[in-house]
Amino acid sequence: MSTSSENKREISQILKVLEDRDTNVVVDDPLENYMVLNMGPQHPATHGVLRLLVKLEGETVVDCIPEMGYLHRGYEKIAEASTYMEFIPHTDRLDYISPIANNVAIALAIEKLAGIEAPPRAQYIRVIGAELARISSHLMAIGAMAMDVGAMTVFLWAFREREKLYDVFDLLTGVRFTTSYTRIGGVAQDMTDETKAAIEKFIDEFPIHHHEIEKMLNRNRIFLDRTVGVGVINGETGLEVGLTGATLRASGVEHDIRTFSPYLVYDLLSFDVITENDGDCFARYMVRMREMLESVKIVRQALDKIPQGPIKADMPKKVLPKKERIYTKMEELIHDFVLVNDGINPEPGEIYSAIEGSKGELGFYIKSNGSGRPWRLKIRSPSFCNLQALPLIVKGQMISDVVAIIGSIDPIMGEADK
């Protein structure tokens, strides 16, 4: 059987090339009927720079190894060298689809560590910002997932809506993309009546366009064939492997940080935690679709209830003063100088604070030794945790379903790689 051994040698050579120096693929049995396929890091369906090594038998996935780190920028190390305030802009670049939610998460964590509470108006503005960010993120997830399975139109519709949202963010924060909107103890600028009107206009119109997407996909034969029963994971296994956010709720687990440990003013607003029971790609799509309407509901209530008042806490030793006062008052000038250069010096101790980000539980663990810079800042990123379940979900599926499954998990590599 000389041909067979030649074949084997050839295959092992191909495997050698695939296994470059960053990756060790352990192939137990390099028989002729297995094929190792390298997918990514430059692949349109991996939503960034995720790399997968997929072992195939025919068209069926036998094993899958995700490789991370292509977007690793060392944010945790940077955090240790910057003051608490300086780190807020870096969080924009974590989950760059919903930057305001990240800003809110880091601000809440720092405030918990330093014992600051933002005034009610700022809290409402944060809720509005975070929920609009969730809509923006879910639109992106649904649009990209639909495109991955062949529905280009929905992608364009989703982006049209996101464009309107970016205009709203522009009015609210002054920036479209990397917002850096929160400050320690409040938000950067107040929500004007013009902004409020723009948000109201958006949430009035959005359900109509939401319904258009529903009409396009919910009973679409092709979409259903590609998603129903594909990539099933049950709730128990999901909890076991650390799924979080919409991906976990699609498996029937009612876990949402907004109700688990209410932060900001979520306990004053009424909304439902959306769950689906099937745990497949279609269920994950449905959870996102329905959650967007819940977000609209939350934003509407928040706009009704938002009180007048200050947007930053009145704690001169911890919270930056107003710009115009810095230019006119000596005391404020000194405080501004000290806060920017020295930082806020929280008491030694450690905290963990999490919010329900658009991908799931976005948490920050911060340890302080009493100086102006965090001793240790750990980012608990939901995309990283969700990706961990990917090998389990794709096992036994067809190769073409891998893209649908990645789309339905909705990982953002900026966040997963930190």
Place this chain on the structure above:
Amino acid sequence: MKEKIEEKLRAAFGEDILAVAEHRGELTVGVKRDRIADVCRFLKEDPELSFNYLSDICGSDMLDFEDLSSRKSYLAVEHEHRPEPVPNEERFEVIYNMISLKNKSRVRLKVKVDGESPVCPSVISVYKSADWYERETYDMFGITFEGHPDMRRIYMPEEYEYYPLRKDFPLMGVPGSIPLPRK
């Protein structure tokens, strides 16, 4: 709830629960290194506590924790507690964050790891999700988890010699330490 967790852990493990601290309303339980997997299993399987979700594992390097000299303190903030020096036998910490969906509560476990040969037992037999969290901790701090089936780096290249989040690793990195891809 916090009292109950403390009470139950002390009853079941006695001496092996080293310290219980509370800061900003959060409970941190120091555990003897070799018992961490047992404590996790106890927390997970106890029907009343049922901490069934491991939210996060992270490491921390406590080298020169007490050193505030680099801090330019214009404000001259004097805190009640000053940080204390940490001996080299306890240089690293591994921190576990658990969630109980049933009780809507969190608990944080902490294990001290030796600075010379940083080794810690793996909890992957209790929580499957510990897989990548432990790999990340290994990648960043060089703490090896005993019993982990696939102890590889997760972000940095496999042959990278340093552990970037250690305090003695320079912020700017080590020039030339990441090789260019082979042609």
